[in-house]
């Protein structure tokens with residue numbers, strides 16, 4: 674299942690990367706490729722926020738992963754919304770014995786290759802197979818050198834900025850993705 678998702682994602686990456694590359698030059702074209710009603714606002718990173726669910730109470734299960742599954746290791750999920758498909762990795766970050774559910778858009782911020790999670794059972798970061806960028810998840814509640822708590826920031830390689838975050842919320846025994854940056 675995961676492999677199938679990865680193959681599908683690879684195809685989407687090629688399209689998405691091309692679309693975003695064009696979009697950076699011609700904003701109106703982005704509007705015709707992406708349904709603007711699904712977009713919320715530009716974020717501080719210059720990325721765009723896609724609202725998957727307004728609230729965890731009306732969020733479909735396809736945007737969620739059982740916490741128990743995340744205790745075995747990070748899980749890849751393709752978040753589909755309208756014509757978009759956002760590749761995401763859900764995981765748990767262990768900070769002093771406390772588990773924090775997280776999710777990130779797995780498109781590398783360099784040239785868009787899919788990044789791989791690292792850390793085994795608990796997520797500690799990501800690496801990009803294309804040009805060697807490394808991303809580390811900040812586990813200091815007070816921040817890490819200008820980066821926010823749980824931000825997956827660049828520790829090595831050419832990537833210009835942190836991985837785009839996905840806002841999550843827990844309901845019952847599942848972790849739901851509410852908003853994703855693309």
Ligand code: FES
Pocket residue numbers: 781782783784785786801802803804805806830831832
């Ligand atoms: S695309 Fe990830 S380091 Fe270049």
